[in-house]
Amino acid sequence: QSALTQPASVSASPGQSITISCTAADSDIDSFQFVSWYQQHPDKAPKVLIFDVSERPSGVSSRFSGSKSGDTASLTISGLQAEDEADYYCFSYITTTAVLFGGGTKLTVL
Amino acid sequence: QVRLVQSGAEVKKPGSSVKVSCKNLDFTLTNSYITWVRQSPGHGLEWMGWINIYNRKTLFAQMFQDRVTMTTDSSTATVNMELSPLIFEDTAVYYCARGINWFDSWGQGTLVTVSS
Numbered sequence: 001q002s003a004l005t006q007p008a009s010v011s012a013s014p015g016q017s018i019t020i021s022c023t024a025a026d027s028d029i030d031s032f033q034f035v036s037w038y039q040q041h042p043d044k045a046p047k048v049l050i051f052d053v054s055e056r057p058s059g060v061s062s063r064f065s066g067s068k069s070g071d072t073a074s075l076t077i078s079g080l081q082a083e084d085e086a087d088y089y090c091f092s093y094i095t096t097t098a099v100l101f102g103g104g105t106k107l108t109v110l
Numbered sequence: 111q112v113r114l115v116q117s118g119a120e121v122k123k124p125g126s127s128v129k130v131s132c133k134n135l136d137f138t139l140t141n142s143y144i145t146w147v148r149q150s151p152g153h154g155l156e157w158m159g160w161i162n163i164y165n166r167k168t169l170f171a172q173m174f175q176d177r178v179t180m181t182t183d184s185s186t187a188t189v190n191m192e193l194s195p196l197i198f199e200d201t202a203v204y205y206c207a208r209g210i211n212w213f214d215s216w217g218q219g220t221l222v223t224v225s226s
Contacts, residue, residue: 051214052211089155
C-alpha cells in the first residue's frame, strides 16, 4: 500500500536549520519523481514551497530547499524564523492509483 | 498564480449531498487541472482527485470513487465538486487547487459540516 511517511514533529531554535523527511513505501520508489512540499499555517490554505523535488517557485525564500535520495525526499529550512512555525506536507503523484500527501510535520520554533 | 475563490460554508445532514464551487477570477484556467483536497479537523491533507478543465477528464481517489463528481463550467470559469451521500466523517475543509503534480494556487477553503 502506498504511503508517504513524515515525522510528526520537529523543533529547533531561530537561526538553526532543520530537515523534514518524506519516505515512500518500497513499492513506490521507482515512481517517486514528482515530489512537492507545502507549508500550512493554522486556518490558512497550504502554500507551495518546492516542486519537482528541488525546484522553488518564484517568490519562495531561498531558505527553503528540497532534495531526494533513494526512497526519501527532504525539505530543508535554513536560518529558521518564527514565522516558519507551521505544518509541512510532502505530496507525490506516484501513479494514477497512488497520489497522496504525507501525514504532515509540525514545526515548532523554540 | 491564479485567483481561486470558493463558495461558502455548508451544514448538511448525513445522506444528503454538497456541492462546492471554485471560481477562477482571472478566467485563465483554460488548459489546466483543478485538484480537490480536503482536511478533516485536526488532521492532514487528503487528495480527492482532479478534473482536466479542457477535456473534462477526471481521476478520483479510490475512497471517493463512488461518491464524488467533478464538473466544470467554462462560461463562468467555475469548477464544482459534489460529494454524495455525505457521512459524518466528511466534515472537513475542502480546497481546490490548480495543478496535478504540484499546486501553485489554492482556494481559501470551504468548511463542510455534516451534522444531524
